[in-house]
Structures are given as structure tokens and as C-alpha cells.
Amino acid sequence: MLTFAARRVLVSLGLVWLVASLVFLMIHLIPGDPAELLLSQGGIAPDPASVQELRERLGLNEPLFSQYITYMSGLLRGDFGVSLQDEHPIAEEIAxxxxxxLELVGAAGVISLVFGIPFGVMAALRAGSPLDRALSTIAGLALSIPVFVVGTVALLVLAQxxxxxxxxxxxxFARDPGRHISLLLMPACxxxxxxxxxxxxxxxxxVLExxxxEHVRAAQARGVSPAVIIRRHVVRNAMTPVVTVVGLHLGSLxxxxxxxxxxFNWPGLSGYLVRSVEARDYPEVMGIxxxxxVLFVLLNFCVDLLYAVIDPRVRHG
Structure with a gap:
């Protein structure tokens, strides 16, 4: 297990370095002068002196390799630079x-698992029954409705x-735990x-698969209790694809x-990203x-470890 975890740590560190390098190259892949594009408003060319000042602030006048070393060393110190709008440290705003x-996504993940797993098992054990058809229909409707529609309807009905x-x-949470949880539940749900x-x-x-x-059929032939078969042989083995799906979806969320x-007026990282894009605050966008x-890479690392716990064969793959 330790060998498997060590291999995954090395792979994850390599991916983090690759992601950081790609993010650094983003500003250099923009056609034209990045500083001039950042300062352009309504198609009006910015003042050359302002462009030169911004280039100096961003370090764009330095050789590319020097910029890369400065950028990576700053990341190692947790320094993402400052906002072009108010000179506020980007790391503080992200923190x-x-x-x-994370709290919103984590709560949504827990709620989805609490309801999705048991209902999925119930539907599989009664495949083709009215219960299975009803649950599958509800799931199909839930997948077809956009998230903003669900949120808007929930606000109109439950709140207004x-x-x-x-x-x-x-x-x-520290100010009012009950109020915090009540405000969290709606967007999380x-x-x-x-x-x-x-x-x-x-x-x-x-579960159906x-x-x-054969090992499930063999346990049934030996007269093992259905509850024991479901708990020990079915649910555990059926969890691997669920872990994959949840990990990928939480990363995208x-x-x-x-x-x-x-x-829901929840002041999270996504709203901060939208504001930064609208303001063309490129250092902020890069930091976010x-x-x-990096969080997506770390989440996949955690998913790999869960694989090894759920299915020991993964450790030797």
C-alpha cells in the first residue's frame, strides 16, 4: 500500500508541476501584447506609458526563463501576486x-452519496419493478433539469x-452555526x-453487474444470507465506479x-473567478x-487511494 501511495504521490507532484507550467505559459500564448490587452477598454488603445508600467509590474520585460523561475519560486512560497484592480494579495482572497x-461542493457530495447509493442498490435489487421504474424516472428528470433552474425554483417555492x-x-459558521448550515443546505441540495x-x-x-x-452466485448457492451477500460482496465491489464518477464530478464542480x-449569493471561488474575468485581472485568473x-489533481490522488482500499487488486496493477 505504501509503495502504491508513493507512486501516486510522485505522479501527482509531476502533474502539479505540469499544471503550474501550463498556467504560466497562458499569458505568453495570448496573441499580441498581454499588457496591452489587459488595459484595452472598448477597443480604445491604452496609453503606451501605462502599458510599459504594467509590463514591468508583471515582469514581462524579463527573459522568459527568468519569469518562469520567479513565478515558480513565488508559488512555492504561496505567493500568487497581487490584483491589478486593488493591489490586494491574490493568495489572501483565494484563501x-x-x-x-469546498464546503459547498463537499456538502453536495455527501448528500448525493447518502441518497444515491442506497436508492441505487434498492433499484438494482428490484430491477424492472415499479419502484425501479419510478426511481429511474426521477433520476432521469433530475439529470435533465439545469442546475440554475433547480436553484431558482427552490428559491421561489421554499423561500418566497x-x-x-x-x-x-x-x-x-463561527458567528452563527445554525444560520450558516441553513444557508448552506439550499445551494448544496x-x-x-x-x-x-x-x-x-x-x-x-x-450492482446489477x-x-x-461468479463469486456472488457461489455465495447464493452456499445459502449465504442475502443481506450478507449484499453487504460483503455486492456493495463493496460496486463502489469502484461510483468513486470514479463522484471524484470526477466533484473536481469539475x-x-x-x-x-x-x-x-444563492454564496461568496465562493467561482464568483471570484467571474469577477476577475470581467475585470481582465489576469493574475487573479491565473491564480484561481x-x-x-491543483485541487483536481489532489482529488484524483484521493480517488486512487480509495480504489486501493476498496479493491486491493488496484495496488498491484
Whole structure:
């Protein structure tokens, strides 16, 4: 297990370095002068003196290799530079907003697993029954409805009409834990609707496939209790594709919760990215893209470790 984990750590570190290098090259792949593009407003050419000043601030006048060394050394110190809008350190803003997005995505992942896995097992064990058809229909509807529609309808019905929940916003957990959780549940459940449907369908298909394996049929022939077969032989083996799907979807959600954060006024990282793109604050965009990409790599590393725990054969693959 330690050898497997060490190999995955080395691969992940290599991917992090590659991502950081690609993010650095982004600014140099833009056609034309990046500083001039950043300062252009409404198609009007910026002042040459301002362009030169910005080039100096971004270090664009230095040789490419020197810029790369400066950039990588800054990342090792946790320095992402400063915002072009207000000179505020980008690392501080990311550190403030990233936990909020992670909390939102993590809560959505837990909710989707809590509902998707048991309902997927139930549907597979009763394949073709009215329960299976009903659950599959609900999952299909959940997948077909865009997330912003789910969020908007939830706000209209639960917040404005029934007055059961607040319409959105954010309160730090340390200030008011109950209020924080109540504001978190709505956007988390909105994300979990689609993700839970995916988990349900993958779990159902995986359980059906495992039920046909020889070791399961052998256990049934020996008279092993159905509950024991499901718990020890079916669910554990069926979890591998679910881990894959959840890991990939959670990684994409790290930078894809823009609409949900906007609808529920949740001040996370996605809203910060939209603001940075609109303001053409390229250092901010680079910092956010790098952080999200690194988190995606780390999430895949965690998924690989879960593979090894669920299926020991992966360690020797």
C-alpha cells in the first residue's frame, strides 16, 4: 500500500508541476501584447506609458526563463501576486473564498452519496419493478433539469412562497452555526440533485453487474444470507465506479458552481473567478485556475487511494 501511495504521490507532484507550467505559459500564448490587452477598454488603445508600467509590474520585460523561475519560486512560497484592480494579495482572497466553495461542493457530495447509493442498490435489487421504474424516472428528470433552474425554483417555492428557508446569503459558521448550515443546505441540495442522480444510475448499473459475477452466485448457492451477500460482496465491489464518477464530478464542480453561487449569493471561488474575468485581472485568473487545477489533481490522488482500499487488486496493477 505504501509503495502504491508513493507512486501516486510522485505522479501527482509531476502533474502539479505540469499544471503550474501550463498556467504560466497562458499569458505568453495570448496573441499580441498581454499588457496591452489587459488595459484595452472598448477597443480604445491604452496609453503606451501605462502599458510599459504594467509590463514591468508583471515582469514581462524579463527573459522568459527568468519569469518562469520567479513565478515558480513565488508559488512555492504561496505567493500568487497581487490584483491589478486593488493591489490586494491574490493568495489572501483565494484563501478566504476557497473554503466556502469546498464546503459547498463537499456538502453536495455527501448528500448525493447518502441518497444515491442506497436508492441505487434498492433499484438494482428490484430491477424492472415499479419502484425501479419510478426511481429511474426521477433520476432521469433530475439529470435533465439545469442546475440554475433547480436553484431558482427552490428559491421561489421554499423561500418566497412557503417561507421555509432564507433566500440566500452567507454567514460565517463561527458567528452563527445554525444560520450558516441553513444557508448552506439550499445551494448544496441544488448541486446534489444532478450529482445524486448520477450516483444513483452508476450504482444501480454497477450492482446489477456485480450480481452476475461468479463469486456472488457461489455465495447464493452456499445459502449465504442475502443481506450478507449484499453487504460483503455486492456493495463493496460496486463502489469502484461510483468513486470514479463522484471524484470526477466533484473536481469539475470546484470551478463549476458559478450559477449556484450566483443564485444563492454564496461568496465562493467561482464568483471570484467571474469577477476577475470581467475585470481582465489576469493574475487573479491565473491564480484561481492554478488552485482549482491543483485541487483536481489532489482529488484524483484521493480517488486512487480509495480504489486501493476498496479493491486491493488496484495496488498491484
Amino acid at each position: 478566504l473564498r476557497l473554503p466556502r466553495t 412562497e412557503l417561507k421555509w428557508v432564507s433566500a440566500g446569503g452567507y454567514v460565517p 441544488t448541486i446534489a440533485v444532478g450529482l445524486g442522480a448520477v450516483v444513483f444510475r452508476v450504482m444501480r448499473s454497477s 456485480v450480481l452476475e459475477r 470546484l470551478g463549476g458552481t458559478v450559477l449556484v453561487e450566483y443564485v 485556475v492554478l488552485v482549482v487545477s
